[in-house]
Amino acid sequence: MFDNLSDKLDKAFHILKGHGKITEVNVADTLKEVRRALLDADVNFKIAKDFTARVKEKAIGQDVLTTLQPGQLLVKLVKDELTELMGGDVAGINLQGTPSVILMSGLQGSGKTTFSGKLANYLQTKKNKKPLLVACDIYRPAAINQLHVVGDQIGVEVYSEPENKNPVEIAQNAIKHAKANGFNIVIVDTAGRLAVDKEMMDEIARVHKAIQPQETLFVVDSMTGQDAVNTAKAFNDILNFDGVILTKLDGDTRGGAALSIKSVVNKPIKFVGTGEKMEAIDVFYPDRMAERILGMGDVVSLVERAQEQFDEEEARKLQKKIAKNEFGFDDFLTQIQQVKKMGNMKDLVGMIPGASKAMKDVEIEDDAFKHIEAIIHSMTPIERKKPALIDVKRKARIAKGSGTKIEQVNQLMKQFDQMSKMMKMMQGPGGKNLMKMMGGMKGMPGGMPGMK
Numbered sequence: 001m002f003d004n005l006s007d008k009l010d011k012a013f014h015i016l017k018g019h020g021k022i023t024e025v026n027v028a029d030t031l032k033e034v035r036r037a038l039l040d041a042d043v044n045f046k047i048a049k050d051f052t053a054r055v056k057e058k059a060i061g062q063d064v065l066t067t068l069q070p071g072q073l074l075v076k077l078v079k080d081e082l083t084e085l086m087g088g089d090v091a092g093i094n095l096q097g098t099p100s101v102i103l104m105s106g107l108q109g110s111g112k113t114t115f116s117g118k119l120a121n122y123l124q125t126k127k128n129k130k131p132l133l134v135a136c137d138i139y140r141p142a143a144i145n146q147l148h149v150v151g152d153q154i155g156v157e158v159y160s161e162p163e164n165k166n167p168v169e170i171a172q173n174a175i176k177h178a179k180a181n182g183f184n185i186v187i188v189d190t191a192g193r194l195a196v197d198k199e200m201m202d203e204i205a206r207v208h209k210a211i212q213p214q215e216t217l218f219v220v221d222s223m224t225g226q227d228a229v230n231t232a233k234a235f236n237d238i239l240n241f242d243g244v245i246l247t248k249l250d251g252d253t254r255g256g257a258a259l260s261i262k263s264v265v266n267k268p269i270k271f272v273g274t275g276e277k278m279e280a281i282d283v284f285y286p287d288r289m290a291e292r293i294l295g296m297g298d299v300v301s302l303v304e305r306a307q308e309q310f311d312e313e314e315a316r317k318l319q320k321k322i323a324k325n326e327f328g329f330d331d332f333l334t335q336i337q338q339v340k341k342m343g344n345m346k347d348l349v350g351m352i353p354g355a356s357k358a359m360k361d362v363e364i365e366d367d368a369f370k371h372i373e374a375i376i377h378s379m380t381p382i383e384r385k386k387p388a389l390i391d392v393k394r395k396a397r398i399a400k401g402s403g404t405k406i407e408q409v410n411q412l413m414k415q416f417d418q419m420s421k422m423m424k425m426m427q428g429p430g431g432k433n434l435m436k437m438m439g440g441m442k443g444m445p446g447g448m449p450g451m452k
Protein backbone atom coordinates (compact mmCIF):
# COMPACT_ATOMS: atom_id res chain seq x y z
CA MET A 1 0.00 0.00 0.00
CA PHE A 2 1.48 3.34 -1.07
CA ASP A 3 4.92 1.70 -1.25
CA ASN A 4 6.36 4.26 -3.59
CA LEU A 5 5.25 7.19 -1.46
CA SER A 6 6.57 5.54 1.70
CA ASP A 7 9.88 4.95 -0.01
CA LYS A 8 10.23 8.54 -1.19
CA LEU A 9 9.28 9.98 2.20
CA ASP A 10 11.82 7.71 3.83
CA LYS A 11 14.45 9.03 1.45
CA ALA A 12 13.38 12.60 2.19
CA PHE A 13 13.99 12.09 5.90
CA HIS A 14 17.35 10.53 5.12
CA ILE A 15 18.58 13.98 4.16
CA LEU A 16 18.41 14.90 7.83
CA LYS A 17 20.05 11.74 9.06
CA GLY A 18 23.29 12.27 7.15
CA HIS A 19 24.12 15.55 8.88
CA GLY A 20 25.83 16.10 12.19
CA LYS A 21 24.12 19.40 12.62
CA ILE A 22 20.74 20.05 11.16
CA THR A 23 20.32 23.38 9.52
CA GLU A 24 17.49 25.35 8.03
CA VAL A 25 18.84 24.43 4.63
CA ASN A 26 18.54 20.69 5.05
CA VAL A 27 15.12 20.99 6.70
CA ALA A 28 14.06 22.96 3.63
CA ASP A 29 15.59 20.29 1.39
CA THR A 30 13.74 17.59 3.26
CA LEU A 31 10.44 19.39 2.89
CA LYS A 32 11.10 19.91 -0.81
CA GLU A 33 11.57 16.17 -1.15
CA VAL A 34 8.39 15.55 0.87
CA ARG A 35 6.53 17.77 -1.58
CA ARG A 36 8.04 15.94 -4.52
CA ALA A 37 7.01 12.61 -2.98
CA LEU A 38 3.43 13.85 -2.64
CA LEU A 39 3.37 15.10 -6.23
CA ASP A 40 4.72 11.76 -7.43
CA ALA A 41 1.91 10.08 -5.51
CA ASP A 42 -0.47 12.11 -7.68
CA VAL A 43 -1.46 14.56 -4.99
CA ASN A 44 -2.80 17.82 -6.38
CA PHE A 45 -0.07 20.49 -6.66
CA LYS A 46 -1.77 23.04 -4.46
CA ILE A 47 -2.51 20.49 -1.76
CA ALA A 48 1.11 19.32 -1.75
CA LYS A 49 2.38 22.91 -1.61
CA ASP A 50 0.07 23.88 1.24
CA PHE A 51 1.00 20.70 3.05
CA THR A 52 4.72 21.46 3.16
CA ALA A 53 4.03 25.11 3.92
CA ARG A 54 2.05 24.05 7.01
CA VAL A 55 4.73 21.61 8.15
CA LYS A 56 7.37 24.30 7.71
CA GLU A 57 5.34 26.80 9.67
CA LYS A 58 4.91 24.35 12.53
CA ALA A 59 8.57 23.38 12.39
CA ILE A 60 9.54 27.03 12.80
CA GLY A 61 6.91 27.51 15.50
CA GLN A 62 8.20 24.57 17.48
CA ASP A 63 11.81 25.52 16.93
CA VAL A 64 12.62 22.17 15.42
CA LEU A 65 16.31 22.95 15.03
CA THR A 66 16.92 23.45 18.72
CA THR A 67 15.24 20.24 19.84
CA LEU A 68 17.21 17.14 20.71
CA GLN A 69 15.94 15.07 17.83
CA PRO A 70 14.89 17.43 15.06
CA GLY A 71 14.54 14.58 12.54
CA GLN A 72 12.04 12.76 14.69
CA LEU A 73 10.07 15.87 15.44
CA LEU A 74 9.85 16.67 11.75
CA VAL A 75 8.59 13.13 11.02
CA LYS A 76 5.95 13.65 13.70
CA LEU A 77 4.87 16.95 12.19
CA VAL A 78 4.57 15.29 8.79
CA LYS A 79 2.59 12.45 10.34
CA ASP A 80 0.19 14.87 12.00
CA GLU A 81 -0.30 16.78 8.77
CA LEU A 82 -0.85 13.58 6.79
CA THR A 83 -3.47 12.57 9.35
CA GLU A 84 -5.21 15.93 8.97
CA LEU A 85 -4.99 15.71 5.20
CA MET A 86 -6.85 12.43 5.30
CA GLY A 87 -9.59 13.77 7.54
CA GLY A 88 -8.20 13.82 11.07
CA ASP A 89 -10.62 11.72 13.06
CA VAL A 90 -12.26 8.46 12.14
CA ALA A 91 -15.77 8.99 10.73
CA GLY A 92 -18.56 6.52 11.48
CA ILE A 93 -21.66 5.87 9.42
CA ASN A 94 -25.14 6.88 10.39
CA LEU A 95 -27.23 3.82 11.11
CA GLN A 96 -30.23 5.59 12.59
CA GLY A 97 -33.61 5.14 10.97
CA THR A 98 -35.80 2.09 10.56
CA PRO A 99 -34.58 0.97 8.24
CA SER A 100 -31.40 2.94 7.79
CA VAL A 101 -30.96 3.55 4.07
CA ILE A 102 -27.51 3.68 2.51
CA LEU A 103 -27.19 4.85 -1.08
CA MET A 104 -24.08 3.83 -3.02
CA SER A 105 -22.85 6.07 -5.82
CA GLY A 106 -19.84 5.99 -8.12
CA LEU A 107 -18.62 5.16 -11.59
CA GLN A 108 -18.90 1.77 -13.24
CA GLY A 109 -16.10 -0.50 -12.14
CA SER A 110 -15.25 1.57 -9.08
CA GLY A 111 -16.20 -1.38 -6.89
CA LYS A 112 -19.69 -0.28 -5.85
CA THR A 113 -21.32 -3.70 -6.06
CA THR A 114 -18.42 -5.44 -4.34
CA PHE A 115 -18.39 -2.82 -1.62
CA SER A 116 -22.18 -3.00 -1.14
CA GLY A 117 -21.67 -6.70 -0.40
CA LYS A 118 -18.73 -6.04 1.91
CA LEU A 119 -20.67 -3.42 3.84
CA ALA A 120 -23.72 -5.70 4.18
CA ASN A 121 -21.44 -8.48 5.40
CA TYR A 122 -19.68 -6.14 7.83
CA LEU A 123 -22.94 -4.80 9.27
CA GLN A 124 -24.40 -8.28 9.53
CA THR A 125 -21.42 -9.97 11.18
CA LYS A 126 -19.90 -7.12 13.19
CA LYS A 127 -22.87 -4.92 14.03
CA ASN A 128 -25.59 -7.52 14.31
CA LYS A 129 -27.75 -5.87 11.66
CA LYS A 130 -30.16 -7.37 9.18
CA PRO A 131 -29.28 -5.78 5.84
CA LEU A 132 -31.13 -5.90 2.54
CA LEU A 133 -29.21 -5.32 -0.69
CA VAL A 134 -31.03 -3.58 -3.52
CA ALA A 135 -30.11 -3.82 -7.21
CA CYS A 136 -31.00 -0.54 -8.87
CA ASP A 137 -28.97 -0.91 -12.07
CA ILE A 138 -31.69 -1.01 -14.72
CA TYR A 139 -29.30 -1.09 -17.68
CA ARG A 140 -27.12 -4.12 -17.13
CA PRO A 141 -28.82 -7.38 -16.14
CA ALA A 142 -25.31 -8.68 -15.38
CA ALA A 143 -25.02 -6.10 -12.61
CA ILE A 144 -28.21 -7.42 -10.99
CA ASN A 145 -26.89 -10.97 -11.22
CA GLN A 146 -23.57 -9.89 -9.74
CA LEU A 147 -25.34 -8.49 -6.69
CA HIS A 148 -27.32 -11.73 -6.33
CA VAL A 149 -24.09 -13.73 -6.44
CA VAL A 150 -22.60 -11.46 -3.76
CA GLY A 151 -25.76 -11.74 -1.65
CA ASP A 152 -25.72 -15.55 -1.85
CA GLN A 153 -22.08 -15.59 -0.84
CA ILE A 154 -22.68 -13.66 2.37
CA GLY A 155 -26.20 -14.88 3.12
CA VAL A 156 -27.89 -11.50 2.60
CA GLU A 157 -31.18 -11.12 0.71
CA VAL A 158 -31.06 -9.14 -2.52
CA TYR A 159 -34.09 -7.18 -3.71
CA SER A 160 -34.41 -6.71 -7.46
CA GLU A 161 -37.12 -6.10 -10.05
CA PRO A 162 -35.50 -7.13 -13.34
CA GLU A 163 -38.50 -6.01 -15.41
CA ASN A 164 -38.86 -2.60 -13.81
CA LYS A 165 -37.01 0.22 -15.56
CA ASN A 166 -37.62 2.82 -12.90
CA PRO A 167 -34.83 2.88 -10.29
CA VAL A 168 -36.74 5.29 -8.05
CA GLU A 169 -39.64 2.86 -7.86
CA ILE A 170 -37.35 -0.12 -7.26
CA ALA A 171 -35.61 1.66 -4.39
CA GLN A 172 -38.91 2.75 -2.84
CA ASN A 173 -40.39 -0.73 -3.17
CA ALA A 174 -37.28 -2.19 -1.61
CA ILE A 175 -37.63 0.06 1.42
CA LYS A 176 -41.28 -1.01 1.78
CA HIS A 177 -40.15 -4.63 1.52
CA ALA A 178 -37.50 -4.00 4.19
CA LYS A 179 -40.03 -2.42 6.56
CA ALA A 180 -42.47 -5.29 6.09
CA ASN A 181 -39.82 -7.94 6.64
CA GLY A 182 -37.76 -6.63 9.53
CA PHE A 183 -34.65 -5.48 7.68
CA ASN A 184 -32.97 -2.63 9.55
CA ILE A 185 -30.46 -1.67 6.86
CA VAL A 186 -31.13 -1.10 3.16
CA ILE A 187 -28.10 -0.79 0.89
CA VAL A 188 -29.01 0.56 -2.55
CA ASP A 189 -26.51 -0.26 -5.30
CA THR A 190 -26.99 2.07 -8.26
CA ALA A 191 -25.97 2.03 -11.92
CA GLY A 192 -22.58 3.43 -12.76
CA ARG A 193 -21.21 4.73 -16.04
CA LEU A 194 -17.73 4.84 -17.46
CA ALA A 195 -17.55 8.59 -16.96
CA VAL A 196 -19.62 11.26 -15.30
CA ASP A 197 -22.63 12.00 -17.52
CA LYS A 198 -25.81 14.00 -17.11
CA GLU A 199 -28.21 11.07 -17.41
CA MET A 200 -26.50 9.10 -14.64
CA MET A 201 -26.30 12.16 -12.40
CA ASP A 202 -29.97 13.00 -12.94
CA GLU A 203 -30.97 9.44 -12.20
CA ILE A 204 -29.03 9.12 -8.98
CA ALA A 205 -30.21 12.57 -7.90
CA ARG A 206 -33.82 11.41 -8.37
CA VAL A 207 -33.23 8.21 -6.39
CA HIS A 208 -31.49 10.24 -3.68
CA LYS A 209 -34.35 12.73 -3.44
CA ALA A 210 -37.01 10.02 -3.34
CA ILE A 211 -35.47 7.77 -0.69
CA GLN A 212 -33.73 10.38 1.48
CA PRO A 213 -30.93 8.05 2.60
CA GLN A 214 -29.32 8.33 6.02
CA GLU A 215 -25.98 7.80 4.32
CA THR A 216 -24.92 8.52 0.76
CA LEU A 217 -21.55 6.99 0.04
CA PHE A 218 -19.35 7.71 -2.92
CA VAL A 219 -17.24 4.77 -4.04
CA VAL A 220 -14.01 5.47 -5.85
CA ASP A 221 -11.21 3.37 -7.25
CA SER A 222 -8.05 4.57 -5.52
CA MET A 223 -5.95 3.56 -8.51
CA THR A 224 -7.43 6.45 -10.50
CA GLY A 225 -5.56 9.18 -8.57
CA GLN A 226 -6.43 12.72 -9.61
CA ASP A 227 -9.35 11.49 -11.73
CA ALA A 228 -10.85 10.04 -8.58
CA VAL A 229 -10.80 13.47 -7.02
CA ASN A 230 -12.46 15.11 -10.02
CA THR A 231 -15.19 12.47 -10.09
CA ALA A 232 -15.72 12.92 -6.37
CA LYS A 233 -16.24 16.62 -6.90
CA ALA A 234 -18.85 16.03 -9.63
CA PHE A 235 -20.81 13.56 -7.48
CA ASN A 236 -20.57 15.75 -4.40
CA ASP A 237 -21.93 18.76 -6.27
CA ILE A 238 -25.06 16.75 -7.08
CA LEU A 239 -25.48 14.54 -4.02
CA ASN A 240 -23.67 16.33 -1.21
CA PHE A 241 -22.66 12.83 -0.12
CA ASP A 242 -21.70 11.89 3.43
CA GLY A 243 -18.54 9.93 2.92
CA VAL A 244 -16.07 8.37 0.56
CA ILE A 245 -15.17 4.71 0.09
CA LEU A 246 -11.74 4.10 -1.37
CA THR A 247 -11.50 0.72 -3.07
CA LYS A 248 -8.59 -1.31 -4.41
CA LEU A 249 -6.16 -0.02 -1.85
CA ASP A 250 -4.50 -3.42 -2.05
CA GLY A 251 -3.39 -2.64 -5.59
CA ASP A 252 -0.44 -0.62 -6.71
CA THR A 253 -2.00 2.69 -5.76
CA ARG A 254 0.10 5.79 -5.49
CA GLY A 255 -1.97 7.35 -2.75
CA GLY A 256 -3.09 10.54 -4.50
CA ALA A 257 -6.80 9.87 -4.05
CA ALA A 258 -6.52 9.07 -0.35
CA LEU A 259 -4.45 12.18 0.27
CA SER A 260 -6.40 14.67 -1.83
CA ILE A 261 -10.06 13.77 -1.61
CA LYS A 262 -10.81 15.28 1.81
CA SER A 263 -9.29 18.63 0.86
CA VAL A 264 -11.33 18.81 -2.32
CA VAL A 265 -14.79 17.69 -1.21
CA ASN A 266 -14.43 18.14 2.54
CA LYS A 267 -15.99 14.73 3.19
CA PRO A 268 -14.32 11.99 5.17
CA ILE A 269 -13.11 8.66 3.85
CA LYS A 270 -15.18 6.19 5.86
CA PHE A 271 -14.10 2.77 4.65
CA VAL A 272 -11.48 1.27 2.40
CA GLY A 273 -11.58 -1.85 0.26
CA THR A 274 -8.43 -3.92 0.36
CA GLY A 275 -9.21 -6.91 -1.84
CA GLU A 276 -11.84 -8.75 -3.79
CA LYS A 277 -13.02 -10.94 -0.93
CA MET A 278 -16.06 -9.98 1.14
CA GLU A 279 -13.93 -9.61 4.28
CA ALA A 280 -11.57 -7.12 2.64
CA ILE A 281 -13.12 -4.01 4.19
CA ASP A 282 -11.57 -1.73 6.79
CA VAL A 283 -12.79 1.28 8.69
CA PHE A 284 -10.56 4.15 7.62
CA TYR A 285 -8.39 5.57 10.38
CA PRO A 286 -6.46 8.61 9.09
CA ASP A 287 -3.83 8.42 11.85
CA ARG A 288 -3.14 4.73 11.31
CA MET A 289 -2.89 5.27 7.58
CA ALA A 290 -0.44 8.14 8.10
CA GLU A 291 1.71 5.86 10.23
CA ARG A 292 1.66 3.17 7.60
CA ILE A 293 2.65 5.66 4.92
CA LEU A 294 5.61 6.69 7.05
CA GLY A 295 6.67 3.07 7.52
CA MET A 296 5.64 3.00 11.17
CA GLY A 297 3.28 0.07 10.64
CA ASP A 298 -0.16 -0.25 12.15
CA VAL A 299 0.04 -2.54 15.12
CA VAL A 300 -3.35 -1.48 16.46
CA SER A 301 -5.16 -2.69 13.34
CA LEU A 302 -3.09 -5.85 13.28
CA VAL A 303 -4.08 -6.70 16.85
CA GLU A 304 -7.71 -5.80 16.13
CA ARG A 305 -7.78 -8.12 13.15
CA ALA A 306 -6.27 -10.92 15.21
CA GLN A 307 -8.85 -10.32 17.92
CA GLU A 308 -11.68 -10.39 15.42
CA GLN A 309 -10.63 -13.85 14.31
CA PHE A 310 -10.04 -15.08 17.82
CA ASP A 311 -12.63 -17.59 18.95
CA GLU A 312 -12.39 -18.35 22.65
CA GLU A 313 -14.14 -21.70 22.38
CA GLU A 314 -11.86 -22.82 19.55
CA ALA A 315 -8.81 -21.60 21.45
CA ARG A 316 -9.82 -23.67 24.46
CA LYS A 317 -10.27 -26.79 22.33
CA LEU A 318 -6.91 -26.20 20.76
CA GLN A 319 -5.26 -25.81 24.14
CA LYS A 320 -6.64 -29.17 25.20
CA LYS A 321 -5.36 -30.82 22.06
CA ILE A 322 -1.90 -29.37 22.55
CA ALA A 323 -1.83 -30.53 26.16
CA LYS A 324 -2.79 -34.03 25.06
CA ASN A 325 -0.28 -34.02 22.26
CA GLU A 326 -3.07 -34.23 19.73
CA PHE A 327 -2.29 -31.12 17.70
CA GLY A 328 -2.34 -32.30 14.10
CA PHE A 329 -2.14 -30.95 10.58
CA ASP A 330 -5.91 -30.42 10.48
CA ASP A 331 -5.59 -28.02 13.40
CA PHE A 332 -2.68 -26.38 11.65
CA LEU A 333 -4.88 -25.93 8.59
CA THR A 334 -7.57 -24.29 10.73
CA GLN A 335 -4.97 -21.90 12.12
CA ILE A 336 -3.83 -21.00 8.63
CA GLN A 337 -7.40 -20.34 7.60
CA GLN A 338 -7.79 -17.97 10.53
CA VAL A 339 -4.64 -16.08 9.61
CA LYS A 340 -5.87 -15.86 6.02
CA LYS A 341 -9.09 -14.28 7.21
CA MET A 342 -7.01 -11.47 8.73
CA GLY A 343 -6.05 -10.33 5.24
CA ASN A 344 -3.46 -10.98 2.61
CA MET A 345 0.14 -11.48 3.69
CA LYS A 346 1.42 -8.33 2.04
CA ASP A 347 -1.15 -6.25 3.85
CA LEU A 348 -0.35 -7.88 7.18
CA VAL A 349 3.39 -7.42 6.71
CA GLY A 350 2.71 -3.74 5.99
CA MET A 351 1.19 -3.41 9.44
CA ILE A 352 4.36 -4.48 11.22
CA PRO A 353 6.50 -1.43 11.99
CA GLY A 354 9.53 -1.32 9.70
CA ALA A 355 8.63 -4.57 7.97
CA SER A 356 7.48 -3.01 4.71
CA LYS A 357 10.82 -1.33 4.28
CA ALA A 358 12.89 -4.27 5.42
CA MET A 359 11.06 -6.63 3.08
CA LYS A 360 10.41 -4.38 0.14
CA ASP A 361 12.51 -6.55 -2.16
CA VAL A 362 10.97 -9.78 -0.93
CA GLU A 363 8.26 -11.06 -3.17
CA ILE A 364 5.26 -12.03 -1.11
CA GLU A 365 2.71 -14.21 -2.78
CA ASP A 366 -0.92 -13.17 -2.47
CA ASP A 367 -1.83 -16.63 -1.34
CA ALA A 368 1.19 -17.29 0.77
CA PHE A 369 -0.13 -20.51 2.21
CA LYS A 370 -1.22 -22.26 -0.94
CA HIS A 371 1.70 -24.74 -1.02
CA ILE A 372 1.27 -25.60 2.64
CA GLU A 373 -2.45 -26.14 2.17
CA ALA A 374 -1.85 -28.29 -0.92
CA ILE A 375 0.65 -30.45 0.98
CA ILE A 376 -1.70 -30.95 3.92
CA HIS A 377 -4.60 -31.73 1.60
CA SER A 378 -2.50 -34.46 -0.01
CA MET A 379 -2.05 -36.26 3.31
CA THR A 380 -4.51 -38.91 4.46
CA PRO A 381 -6.70 -38.09 7.49
CA ILE A 382 -4.65 -40.48 9.61
CA GLU A 383 -1.39 -38.88 8.51
CA ARG A 384 -2.74 -35.46 9.43
CA LYS A 385 -3.45 -36.71 12.93
CA LYS A 386 -0.18 -38.65 13.27
CA PRO A 387 2.47 -37.03 11.08
CA ALA A 388 5.04 -39.53 12.39
CA LEU A 389 3.46 -42.10 10.09
CA ILE A 390 4.67 -40.23 7.02
CA ASP A 391 7.73 -42.06 5.72
CA VAL A 392 10.02 -41.16 2.84
CA LYS A 393 7.87 -42.94 0.28
CA ARG A 394 4.73 -41.17 1.43
CA LYS A 395 6.56 -37.83 1.44
CA ALA A 396 7.41 -38.31 -2.22
CA ARG A 397 3.79 -39.20 -2.95
CA ILE A 398 2.50 -36.17 -1.04
CA ALA A 399 4.90 -33.88 -2.92
CA LYS A 400 3.66 -35.32 -6.22
CA GLY A 401 0.02 -35.03 -5.20
CA SER A 402 0.41 -31.42 -4.10
CA GLY A 403 2.58 -30.28 -6.98
CA THR A 404 5.42 -29.41 -4.63
CA LYS A 405 8.96 -30.68 -4.07
CA ILE A 406 9.89 -33.24 -1.45
CA GLU A 407 12.09 -30.57 0.21
CA GLN A 408 9.00 -28.44 0.72
CA VAL A 409 7.20 -31.35 2.36
CA ASN A 410 10.23 -31.95 4.58
CA GLN A 411 10.42 -28.30 5.45
CA LEU A 412 6.76 -28.12 6.40
CA MET A 413 7.02 -31.23 8.53
CA LYS A 414 10.04 -29.85 10.31
CA GLN A 415 8.34 -26.51 10.95
CA PHE A 416 5.24 -28.28 12.14
CA ASP A 417 7.30 -30.41 14.49
CA GLN A 418 9.07 -27.38 15.95
CA MET A 419 5.81 -25.53 16.30
CA SER A 420 4.15 -28.44 18.09
CA LYS A 421 7.08 -28.64 20.49
CA MET A 422 6.95 -24.94 21.14
CA MET A 423 3.23 -25.04 21.81
CA LYS A 424 3.70 -27.90 24.20
CA MET A 425 6.35 -25.95 26.08
CA MET A 426 4.17 -22.89 26.30
CA GLN A 427 1.62 -25.08 28.05
CA GLY A 428 4.19 -26.02 30.68
CA PRO A 429 4.62 -24.07 33.92
CA GLY A 430 5.47 -20.53 32.91
CA GLY A 431 6.65 -21.68 29.50
CA LYS A 432 10.10 -21.80 31.03
CA ASN A 433 11.78 -23.66 28.25
CA LEU A 434 10.36 -21.38 25.61
CA MET A 435 13.32 -19.08 25.32
CA LYS A 436 15.67 -22.02 24.95
CA MET A 437 13.48 -23.41 22.24
CA MET A 438 13.25 -20.11 20.39
CA GLY A 439 17.02 -19.86 20.38
CA GLY A 440 17.10 -23.19 18.61
CA MET A 441 14.64 -21.99 15.99
CA LYS A 442 16.75 -19.16 14.66
CA GLY A 443 17.96 -21.26 11.79
CA MET A 444 14.49 -22.45 10.92
CA PRO A 445 14.46 -23.24 7.23
CA GLY A 446 12.38 -21.21 4.85
CA GLY A 447 11.32 -18.39 7.16
CA MET A 448 7.81 -17.13 6.71
CA PRO A 449 5.61 -19.03 4.30
CA GLY A 450 5.14 -17.68 0.83
CA MET A 451 8.34 -15.74 0.58
CA LYS A 452 10.68 -16.47 -2.25
Ligand SMILES: Nc1nc2c(ncn2[C@@H]2O[C@H](COP(=O)(O)OP(=O)(O)OP(=O)(O)O)[C@@H](O)[C@H]2O)c(=O)[nH]1
Nearest residue numbers: 108109110111112113114192247248273274275276
Ligand atom coordinates in the same frame (compact mmCIF):
# COMPACT_ATOMS: atom_id res chain seq x y z
N1 LIG B 1 -8.22 -5.74 -5.76
C1 LIG B 1 -9.43 -5.25 -5.49
N2 LIG B 1 -10.41 -5.39 -6.40
C2 LIG B 1 -11.63 -4.89 -6.12
C3 LIG B 1 -11.89 -4.20 -4.90
N3 LIG B 1 -13.18 -3.80 -4.93
C4 LIG B 1 -13.70 -4.23 -6.12
N4 LIG B 1 -12.76 -4.88 -6.83
C5 LIG B 1 -12.89 -5.47 -8.17
O1 LIG B 1 -13.15 -4.43 -9.10
C6 LIG B 1 -14.00 -4.88 -10.14
C7 LIG B 1 -15.20 -3.96 -10.28
O2 LIG B 1 -15.97 -4.04 -9.09
P1 LIG B 1 -17.56 -3.95 -9.09
O3 LIG B 1 -17.99 -4.09 -7.69
O4 LIG B 1 -18.15 -4.84 -10.10
O5 LIG B 1 -17.74 -2.46 -9.58
P2 LIG B 1 -19.07 -1.60 -9.75
O6 LIG B 1 -18.72 -0.22 -9.35
O7 LIG B 1 -20.20 -2.23 -9.05
O8 LIG B 1 -19.29 -1.65 -11.29
P3 LIG B 1 -20.70 -1.71 -12.05
O9 LIG B 1 -21.55 -2.72 -11.36
O10 LIG B 1 -20.28 -2.17 -13.39
O11 LIG B 1 -21.23 -0.34 -12.01
C8 LIG B 1 -14.37 -6.31 -9.78
O12 LIG B 1 -13.55 -7.18 -10.50
C9 LIG B 1 -14.06 -6.41 -8.30
O13 LIG B 1 -13.72 -7.71 -7.91
C10 LIG B 1 -10.81 -4.06 -3.96
O14 LIG B 1 -10.93 -3.46 -2.87
N5 LIG B 1 -9.62 -4.61 -4.31
